[in-house]
Amino acid sequence: MRRLAPIAIACALALPAHAQLALGDMELGVGVGGMNYIGDLNNQGMLGAPHWAGGLFCRINWDNRWALVLGAAAGQVEGGSPDCMAWRNLSFRSPILEGTMRMEFNFWPYGQGDMRFRWTPFIFGGIGAFHFNPKALLEDPATHEARWHELQPLGTEGQGLEEYAGRTPYALTQLSMPFGLGVKWTPTKTVTLSAEYGFRKSWTDYLDDVSTTYADNALLRQRRGEVAAALADRSAIPNATGIKRGDDSLDDWYAYFNVSVSVSFDLLFGWMRKKRCD
Numbered sequence: 001m002r003r004l005a006p007i008a009i010a011c012a013l014a015l016p017a018h019a020q021l022a023l024g025d026m027e028l029g030v031g032v033g034g035m036n037y038i039g040d041l042n043n044q045g046m047l048g049a050p051h052w053a054g055g056l057f058c059r060i061n062w063d064n065r066w067a068l069v070l071g072a073a074a075g076q077v078e079g080g081s082p083d084c085m086a087w088r089n090l091s092f093r094s095p096i097l098e099g100t101m102r103m104e105f106n107f108w109p110y111g112q113g114d115m116r117f118r119w120t121p122f123i124f125g126g127i128g129a130f131h132f133n134p135k136a137l138l139e140d141p142a143t144h145e146a147r148w149h150e151l152q153p154l155g156t157e158g159q160g161l162e163e164y165a166g167r168t169p170y171a172l173t174q175l176s177m178p179f180g181l182g183v184k185w186t187p188t189k190t191v192t193l194s195a196e197y198g199f200r201k202s203w204t205d206y207l208d209d210v211s212t213t214y215a216d217n218a219l220l221r222q223r224r225g226e227v228a229a230a231l232a233d234r235s236a237i238p239n240a241t242g243i244k245r246g247d248d249s250l251d252d253w254y255a256y257f258n259v260s261v262s263v264s265f266d267l268l269f270g271w272m273r274k275k276r277c278d
Contacts, residue, residue, distance in 0.1 A: 023269055027059040027192060029262025034075065038199075039252035040210045041079030041090055051076040053096070053256055059192075064109040064117060069124070071100045077132075077254050079208050088245070089234040092151065092208045094134040096254060098200070100178045102126025110184065119185035124198065128176040134209040136231050149231060151209040154224055156232040157245065158215030161223060170206040177201040178256075190267040197257040207252035216241045 034050035042048035053075025060068045073096075080091035108120040135148040152172060158164035182196025205211040214233060221229035233239055 023265035024190075025061045026265040027061070027262040028265065028268060029057050029059065029192070029194075029260050031055050031057065031073070031194070031258035031260030033256065033258025035073075035077050035096055035254055035256050037077035037079050037094075037207060037252065037254045039079060039205075039208050039250075040246040041092065041208045049078050049080075050257075051078065053258070055098075055256075055258065057260070057262070059104075059262060061111065064111045065106050067104040067106070069100075069102050069104055069126075071102070073098050073100075073256055073258075075256065077207070088239075089236065090136075090208075090210055090245075092134045092136050092210075093148075094132045094207065096130055096132055098128055098130035098176065098256070100126055100128035100176070102128075102178055106184075110186075115186075115189065118187075119183065121181065121183045123179075123181045124196070125177070125179040128178050128200065129173060130176050130200065130202070131173045132207055133172055134207065136209070136234075138227065138231055149227055151231060152206075154228040154231060156209055156215075156220070156228060157212055158220065161215070161219065163219060164215060167212070170204055174202055174204045176203075180255075190264040192262045194260045194262070195258070196260075198255065200254050200256065202251055202253060205246070205248055205251050207254065208246075210246035212244075212246060212248045214239045214241055214243050214245045 032052070032054040035053040036048055036050040038048070053073055055071055055073030057069055057071035062068065075096050076093060077096055078091070078093035102124045103126055104122050104124045106120040106122045109117045110120040111117055134151045136151055137146050137148055139146045152170065155161065155169060157167055159167045159169045161167075178198050178200050180196055180198030182194055184192055184194040186192045217229050217233050217238065220232050239245075
């Protein structure tokens with residue numbers, strides 16, 4: 001219970017002064033589901049290669065239509081290009097750690113603790129930030145041992161080289177815009193069950209370390225080493241410098257879908273109110 005106290009304080013500070021003691025209007029929850037990636041290495045597929053993900057959240061129900069949700073989630077995304085293996089043979093995986101703040105709108109009047117309105121579909125939207133770190137698997141030709149290599153420090157598209165002045169190293173922490181839809185149901189006055197599917201629009205095209213054209217592979221080998229050159233171009237037939245490696249007209253996205261359970265602060269901390277009275 002003590003570990004939940006900082007989250008409870010943060011949620012309480014987000015409330016207006018006249019509502020800070022309405023414990024039944026606030027919830028703490030946990031969700032489990034999956035994450036998947038949408039970008040250059042999965043043909044824009046919405047459900048490609050999902051991986052397990054989970055998160056924690058605090059929901060503040062302003063009224064029976066609107067709620068503010070503060071959340072954190074962790075998962076992993078991956079992608080590859082098997083449809084054009086001989087041409088690109090690119091693949092990656094990346095952990096995702098995100099924090100979001102969003103507003104939910106209930107289509108029907110809904111309130112935890114009010115058993116007249118026990119379920120509703122809802123939509124949500126907000127702002128967020130996420131941290132990622134794309135990696136790729138490469139086999140050592142001498143030992144035949146495969147290792148995962150972080151791609152951002154390698155500058156696989158020439159980022160950071162003076163010959164490619166317009167290509168700067170990308171940041172591993174980026175802003176996002178979460179939005180989506182779901183449904184929630186309250187079986188009791190203090191418990192809510194939810195299911196949702198949400199997209200995360202990002203402002204980076206390097207979630208998969210793929211964006212623009214192939215850099216000069218010999219130059220990469222000279223400046224960055226054999227690993228950088230090997231991971232920059234993994235095709236069976238080496239690509240010429242300047243050939244498209246990705247589509248830089250579209251940024252990468254990812255999705256987080258989950259089912260969750262939350263309980264009201266009244267259930268978690270209501271005993272404190274009685275203790276104060278005593």
